[in-house]
Amino acid sequence: MSRTHILSILVTSYPRSPMRPFDYTSDQKMHSGQMVVVPFGKTQAIGIVLQEKTSADIKISKLKAIIRPLELPALPAHYLTFAQWLSQYYAAHTRAVWQTLLPAGLKAKPRASKEAHEEAREPVKLPPLSAEQQKTYRAIIRSKNNAILLQGITGSGKTRIYEQLVQDCLQRGRSALILAPEIVLSTHLQQRLATTLGTSLHVTHSGLTASQRRAVWLHSLKSNKPQVYLGARSALFLPIQNLGLIIIDEEHDSSYKQDQAPRYHAVQAAGRLAQITQARLVLGSATPSLNTMHLVHNNRIGHVTLRERHGSAGLPTIDLIEHRTKNGVLSLTLREAIGTHVARGEQVLLLHNMRGTARRLSCDSCGMAVHCSFCDTPMVFHADHGRLVCHVCNRNLWPPSRCPHCQHDSMRYLGIGTKQLVQEIQSLFPTARIERLDRDSIDRATLPALLDRMQHKHIDILIGTQMIAKGLDFPHVTLVAIVDTDSLLQGNDYSASERAASLIIQVAGRAGRGKTAGRVILQTHNPSQPMLQLIQAHDWDGIVEQELMGRDRFHYPPYRWLARLWLRRSQVTTAERVASEYAQVLQEKYPHIEVLGPSTPLRHKEGTMHTRQLVLRSTNRALLLSIAAELPSDWHIDLDPIMII
Numbered sequence: 001m002s003r004t005h006i007l008s009i010l011v012t013s014y015p016r017s018p019m020r021p022f023d024y025t026s027d028q029k030m031h032s033g034q035m036v037v038v039p040f041g042k043t044q045a046i047g048i049v050l051q052e053k054t055s056a057d058i059k060i061s062k063l064k065a066i067i068r069p070l071e072l073p074a075l076p077a078h079y080l081t082f083a084q085w086l087s088q089y090y091a092a093h094t095r096a097v098w099q100t101l102l103p104a105g106l107k108a109k110p111r112a113s114k115e116a117h118e119e120a121r122e123p124v125k126l127p128p129l130s131a132e133q134q135k136t137y138r139a140i141i142r143s144k145n146n147a148i149l150l151q152g153i154t155g156s157g158k159t160r161i162y163e164q165l166v167q168d169c170l171q172r173g174r175s176a177l178i179l180a181p182e183i184v185l186s187t188h189l190q191q192r193l194a195t196t197l198g199t200s201l202h203v204t205h206s207g208l209t210a211s212q213r214r215a216v217w218l219h220s221l222k223s224n225k226p227q228v229y230l231g232a233r234s235a236l237f238l239p240i241q242n243l244g245l246i247i248i249d250e251e252h253d254s255s256y257k258q259d260q261a262p263r264y265h266a267v268q269a270a271g272r273l274a275q276i277t278q279a280r281l282v283l284g285s286a287t288p289s290l291n292t293m294h295l296v297h298n299n300r301i302g303h304v305t306l307r308e309r310h311g312s313a314g315l316p317t318i319d320l321i322e323h324r325t326k327n328g329v330l331s332l333t334l335r336e337a338i339g340t341h342v343a344r345g346e347q348v349l350l351l352h353n354m355r356g357t358a359r360r361l362s363c364d365s366c367g368m369a370v371h372c373s374f375c376d377t378p379m380v381f382h383a384d385h386g387r388l389v390c391h392v393c394n395r396n397l398w399p400p401s402r403c404p405h406c407q408h409d410s411m412r413y414l415g416i417g418t419k420q421l422v423q424e425i426q427s428l429f430p431t432a433r434i435e436r437l438d439r440d441s442i443d444r445a446t447l448p449a450l451l452d453r454m455q456h457k458h459i460d461i462l463i464g465t466q467m468i469a470k471g472l473d474f475p476h477v478t479l480v481a482i483v484d485t486d487s488l489l490q491g492n493d494y495s496a497s498e499r500a501a502s503l504i505i506q507v508a509g510r511a512g513r514g515k516t517a518g519r520v521i522l523q524t525h526n527p528s529q530p531m532l533q534l535i536q537a538h539d540w541d542g543i544v545e546q547e548l549m550g551r552d553r554f555h556y557p558p559y560r561w562l563a564r565l566w567l568r569r570s571q572v573t574t575a576e577r578v579a580s581e582y583a584q585v586l587q588e589k590y591p592h593i594e595v596l597g598p599s600t601p602l603r604h605k606e607g608t609m610h611t612r613q614l615v616l617r618s619t620n621r622a623l624l625l626s627i628a629a630e631l632p633s634d635w636h637i638d639l640d641p642i643m644i645i
Helices: 077-089 094-101 131-142 158-171 187-196 210-222 233-237 266-277 290-297 332-343 418-428 447-455 485-489 496-508 530-536 540-553 572-589 621-629
Strands: 005-011 022-026 035-040 043-053 147-152 175-179 201-204 228-231 243-249 280-285 302-306 317-322 347-351 360-363 380-382 387-389 411-414 434-437 461-464 477-482 519-524 561-569 594-599 609-618 636-639
Touching: 005 035, 022 035, 022 043, 077 094, 077 266, 094 233, 131 147, 131 158, 131 302, 147 158, 147 290, 158 175, 158 187, 158 243, 158 280, 175 233, 187 201, 187 228, 201 210, 210 228, 228 233, 233 266, 243 266, 266 280, 290 540, 317 332, 317 530, 332 347, 332 418, 332 477, 332 519, 418 434, 418 461, 434 447, 477 496, 485 496, 485 519, 485 530, 496 530, 496 540, 519 530, 530 540, 561 572, 561 621, 572 594, 572 609, 609 621, 621 636
Parallel strands: 147 280, 147 302, 175 228, 175 243, 201 228, 243 280, 317 519, 347 461, 347 477, 434 461, 477 519
Antiparallel strands: 005 022, 005 043, 035 043, 360 411, 380 387, 561 609, 561 636, 594 609
């Protein structure tokens, strides 16, 4: 007669308790981490075996039996530990955590699925490291720090060091994980790694099908051989066996922050995963985040630098051009520069961080701009469709001929977007080959072809939004210009100036990466402002020092922990009243926490629901976790938000 085993099982669909297990029976012995299908209410759910229990105080007759085990290896021990940490650190329910960690379709019977990976090939002999790269590489491998920042100016060859570190990791018999903020825009990184490593490169990101992502996840669970995985932030949740190296490229990028529960930050999470698995963590960036630099200053992580561009290229010169848009979109200086560079057969990048034709449609009489009826966001005019479009919820409508507010016939389009900029540039340079790179013009299917045309000099002028600052390496680009620099620097959020400065330096770094020197033109109303002076000097360390002083003075991260709380109500007055009452409750119960608000966030409306928020500041993160644990069910929380507007 077979023995009945009592198993403590974590049901991944349980909605409330962060880590509450349930007891089930099984006629076979199972190990910790084994995945099973269990009955749960009126449905079936995936469960994870935590441990086997004794039957001393348990009535077996009252327990349900598992339905079947999944024919898969058990999840590694570090995976369970990591999941528990995610739940606790970000105050996230178990269901949200495990829905993030586990791919869809695990309960279904397994079937063949084409995995998205580069085929194994013979490794290519890597080019020798430059003297500076060799010095930096040796500093990394000799570092006693588990985590280390690789701060290298744009074009300094960080990718070459990544390659060397990954090869070393594979030779030690351990796997490597590389995260990139925009996988689709990092094709050169994918191609280089696939070519040089001589092993299969397994790629995962949201652009793949669910079956493809599941295939990569299953491969990482089943494989005991050293492998290399490349992906966006979610690749952090692959159950990789024997993980030895985590690389986060462009660690400053805001896309590493998840905006849905669990609202984790991949850099934070990777740090914990590296500790659990005893893997080395390398953070790479030309413009490291303030949080990372603060860790460096406090000797919490290591720090190595690359101060020279690879090869003979030098950093581009940056010119600050005072320009008033009433004299035209482009200054005379920029027009002449574009003409000169195009005539020489060189390429030009123009950054303008606003899609569409016009920024808004506004009434000259009363000043009202047309807003989205669903989310109350100002709508942008797109001339090719003849429609006003909301860039938040994608709703659109025909432009009104009269002001909906005052009924005057005085509607006027203000500001320009990338579509209008293309038209203006085309009129100035009619023979130039001009293309646009933004989310309106390009998708995952068409992007590779555009990048190929750019690489082979079939494009003279590329106009785009911040997408052109990410992961692009075109050796023939010698001129980069930002049409409206001031709009980037005029953010209201505590981290806005950091993000703007990083974007400007990153896009400036696209110029002059080949044999020809690069030039950058920043059009601005005020070229004497201190931030622009530091950018002109390529002085990121100076920017960090300036920004950290401001953060410390005004009590923002990394000197304070933040939590953003919000609720939604059908009536504005009700939302404000409930938020005010809860703010008072928190202030009385937690006198050492600073409660800001209630305030109206930037995205304050969703259909008929209105949002109001509170921002909490504290030197003690544990207090914020206490609030999260007792948060009323109609409130939402984001711990460690990167924006609070």
